[in-house]
Structure formats: C-alpha cells, structure tokens
Amino acid sequence: MSGKRKKGGDLTDKGDDGVEELLGALFEGRGAQQPASLEADNPLAIKLKARIEQAGPLSLHDYMEACLGDPEFGYYIAREPFGRGGDFITAPDICQVFGELLGLWCVQVWRELGQPRNGKLIELGPGRGALMSDALRAASLVPEFLQSVEVHFVETSKALRAEQEQLIKGQATEHGRDIPQLFWHDRLQDVPPGPSFLIANEFVDALPIAQTLFKQGQWFERLVGLDEAGHFTFLLADKPCPDPDGLSLISRPAVEGDIVEHRPGATILLEQIAKRASAHPLAGLLFDYGYDKRAFGDSFQALRNHQFSDPLRDPGLADVTAHVDFASLSHLAQELELTVAGPVTQREFLVALGVRERAAQLLQGQQNMIAAGQFMTGLQRLIEPDQMGSLFKVMALVGGGQPQVPGFRSPLRDQG
Numbered sequence: 001m002s003g004k005r006k007k008g009g010d011l012t013d014k015g016d017d018g019v020e021e022l023l024g025a026l027f028e029g030r031g032a033q034q035p036a037s038l039e040a041d042n043p044l045a046i047k048l049k050a051r052i053e054q055a056g057p058l059s060l061h062d063y064m065e066a067c068l069g070d071p072e073f074g075y076y077i078a079r080e081p082f083g084r085g086g087d088f089i090t091a092p093d094i095c096q097v098f099g100e101l102l103g104l105w106c107v108q109v110w111r112e113l114g115q116p117r118n119g120k121l122i123e124l125g126p127g128r129g130a131l132m133s134d135a136l137r138a139a140s141l142v143p144e145f146l147q148s149v150e151v152h153f154v155e156t157s158k159a160l161r162a163e164q165e166q167l168i169k170g171q172a173t174e175h176g177r178d179i180p181q182l183f184w185h186d187r188l189q190d191v192p193p194g195p196s197f198l199i200a201n202e203f204v205d206a207l208p209i210a211q212t213l214f215k216q217g218q219w220f221e222r223l224v225g226l227d228e229a230g231h232f233t234f235l236l237a238d239k240p241c242p243d244p245d246g247l248s249l250i251s252r253p254a255v256e257g258d259i260v261e262h263r264p265g266a267t268i269l270l271e272q273i274a275k276r277a278s279a280h281p282l283a284g285l286l287f288d289y290g291y292d293k294r295a296f297g298d299s300f301q302a303l304r305n306h307q308f309s310d311p312l313r314d315p316g317l318a319d320v321t322a323h324v325d326f327a328s329l330s331h332l333a334q335e336l337e338l339t340v341a342g343p344v345t346q347r348e349f350l351v352a353l354g355v356r357e358r359a360a361q362l363l364q365g366q367q368n369m370i371a372a373g374q375f376m377t378g379l380q381r382l383i384e385p386d387q388m389g390s391l392f393k394v395m396a397l398v399g400g401g402q403p404q405v406p407g408f409r410s411p412l413r414d415q416g
C-alpha cells in the first residue's frame with residue numbers, strides 16, 4: 001500500500017537533546033529492493049488446486065493462510081515483497097521518522113511505568129527491520145532504556161529474519177551504536193515474560209480472514225473452489241453457519257448479499273497480549289489500514305507491483321490482505337480487560353507526537369535540498385489524509401501499570 005503543538009509530558013517536551021543525532025540518522029541510506037518476478041502459473045496454485053480436488057473447497061481463511069504462509073511457496077516465505085521494486089511500501093520504509101517516533105514512544109511509556117528492568121521490546125511482523133532499526137537509533141538517546149530491554153521479533157519468514165538482523169546490526173555497527181540483544185520467535189506466546197513494549201505495523205492485516213455471506217435469511221461461509229475451467233472461484237458452503245460474531249456492533253441489519261469478515265488470528269493475538277498484560281505491565285501500538293466502525297463489506301484484496309490485483313489469481317505471488325476492523329479489536333480487547341486508546345488516524349497520532357516539529361528541527365540547517373525534499377515527500381505521504389494519514393489508524397493497548405500513552409490524549413483536534 002501503502003497536532004502541531006507541544007503538550008505537557010509528551011515526547012515533544014523531552015527537550016532538544018539528541019536532535020542532532022536524529023538529524024544525522026535521518027538521511028541514512030536505504031538499500032535498493034529487488035523487483036518481484038512474474039509467473040503465469042505457480043507451484044502454490046498447483047498445490048492448492050490439488051488440495052481442492054482431493055478434499056473440496058477451502059475456507060477463505062485457509063486459502064489466505066496458504067497464500068501468505070505456505071511453508072514452501074507462501075508470499076512472505078518465498079518472496080521479497082517490500083519497497084519500490086516489491087509489491088508495497090510501508091511507513092518505516094517511506095520515512096525514518098515513523099520508527100524514530102515509535103522508539104521515543106516506547107521510552108516515554110517505559111518512564112511512565114517506572115523504568116522497569118527486563119523489559120521486552122516486541123515487534124510483530126518486522127518486515128525488513130527498518131522500523132526497529134530507526135526506533136533503536138532514536139531510543140539510543142536514552143541508553144538506560146536500551147540497557148533495560150531485550151528486543152524480541154515475532155516473524156515467521158526465515159529470509160526476513162536474516163534481512164532484519166542484517167539491517168539492524170549493520171546500521172548499528174556503521175554508526176557505532178550499541179543495541180540490545182535480538183531474539184526471534186514464531187509466535188507471541190514464545191516471547192519470555194516481562195514488561196512489554198509492543199509494536200505492530202501492518203501485521204494484523206496479514207492475519208487471514210474468514211467471510212460469511214447473508215443469503216435468504218441465513219449466513220453461509222465463503223469458500224474458494226474451482227470453476228469449470230479449473231480457475232479459483234468464490235463459492236458458498238452448502239450448509240448455513242451460526243450467526244457471525246459482532247453483528248450487534250454493525251449499525252443496520254443484514255440484507256441479502258451482505259458480507260461479514262472475521263479474523264481468528266487477531267482474537268488469538270489479543271488473548272496473548274491480555275495474558276502478558278495480566279502478568280506484567282504492557283503497552284502496545286497496533287497500526288494498520290482499516291475502519292473504526294464495524295460494517296458489512298468485502299475488503300479481501302491483493303496487491304502486486306503496487307497495483308490491486310485479483311486475490312484469486314496467482315496465489316503466493318501477490319500480497320493478499322483485508323482491512324482491519326478496529327471496532328471489533330477494541331471491543332474484544334476491553335472484554336479481555338485491556339485498556340484501549342484510539343483508534344485515531346495515523347495522522348492524528350504522529351501529529352500529536354510532534355512529527356511536524358521534529359521534522360522542522362531535523363530539516364534546520366540541512367544543506368542537501370534533494371534529501372530534504374525526499375524527506376518532506378515521505379513525511380507528507382505518512383500524514384496527508386488523501387495518502388496514508390486517514391486510512392491508517394493506530395490503537396494503543398495498555399495493561400498493568402496503566403501508563404498514560406502519548407499520542408492519544410490530545411485535547412486539541414488537529415487543525416490540519
């Protein structure tokens with residue numbers, strides 16, 4: 001895919017210490033991306049067709065899970081999706097200030113929590129590792145924070161793990177910075193216990209969805225089968241299923257053809273977060289594109305080479321995602337006794353953290369006009385409402401010590 005003010009106790013009040021370091025870091029180069037290759041047919045399509053012929057249509061959930069995570073041919077396992085040469089570009093790859101502000105957010109929350117030791121700085125789905133690299137660079141302004149945390153990544157792709165390690169350690173070495181120990185895990189439940197600072201950018205949208213469709217007064221699960229020509233096609237289950245969860249959160253009754261989406265992996269994720277929060281303080285941020293009121297609709301989509309494509313074509317070769325339903329996440333999180341802040345738009349959040357003031361400070365004295373122009377273009381992409389600013393939302397989840405979380409308590413609305 002892809003408040004201009006200072007306020008008491010917020011990141012912008014931490015003084016100007018370290019701005020020079022941030023300025024230097026701001027223009028660190030980023031590696032070029034490999035172009036994605038194109039194929040007319042592919043081994044995952046063959047594998048899934050054989051599975052359907054043998055055992056019948058797949059649930060949409062299982063189809064999406066295979067597209068993204070098939071151990072041999074899944075999109076995140078077998079491809080290089082990121083950057084200009086890939087299929088999409090994410091916020092940390094667009095502008096380094098994104099990760100830097102999140103690093104400072106973690107430092108601030110750590111202070112609010114009384115500077116606990118043995119903290120776990122956790123990132124879910126770190127992609128290329130750019131967000132954490134930028135966050136660690138900004139957080140190095142407060143060495144005591146970095147000395148008191150370990151970094152834990154939840155990442156299923158072995159290739160991306162290697163890329164993350166190379167980028168983060170490489171940038172730290174190049175700039176002579178110490179970084180905490182890095183660990184990788186397949187699942188959040190494998191991260192050792194401890195006070196947690198958790199960040200996830202565009203992770204939830206990669207968790208598979210199921211869909212149910214309303215037909216003649218009943219709900220039917222949507223499946224993926226084969227048409228007469230042997231191409232993937234949407235089907236409905238023969239038998240109706242129970243009413244989907246969360247219908248009461250939708251503002252109108254269902255009519256013929258309405259679709260409801262459900263994300264089982266997000267439920268498991270929130271349960272795991274709540275479990276961690278029940279044992280140790282926790283504060284986390286979930287960034288994603290999505291909607292803040294539960295609604296009917298089909299948001300299953302595919303992106304390939306920065307273009308939308310048919311999600312039933314070429315499984316494993318395109319990024320398949322669906323919008324994140326923040327209303328349901330918030331509802332469930334509160335049921336699990338987590339405190340929820342937001343969701344607010346990415347624009348509101350970054351502006352409340354002082355992204356514009358920080359950018360102005362960083363640009364002061366910058367001689368390289370081309371780099372400065374690129375930086376401003378990237379920044380606008382993150383916050384402008386017609387770009388990522390409004391579609392992307394962020395929600396904070398807090399448990400334990402109930403710290404005030406920066407970015408969500410601004411009494412002033414952004415004036416644009």
Ligand SMILES: C[S@@+](CC[C@H](N)C(=O)[O-])C[C@H]1O[C@@H](n2cnc3c(N)ncnc32)[C@H](O)[C@@H]1O
Pocket residue numbers: 068069076090091092093124125126127128131154155156157160186200201202203206207
């Ligand atoms: C869209 S990318 C987000 C990249 C990164 N957060 C960024 O902002 O650039 C999704 C990331 O989550 C990882 N991922 C996808 N599904 C996962 C799962 N079920 N468990 C762990 N990691 C997963 C992918 O390998 C990838 O690193």
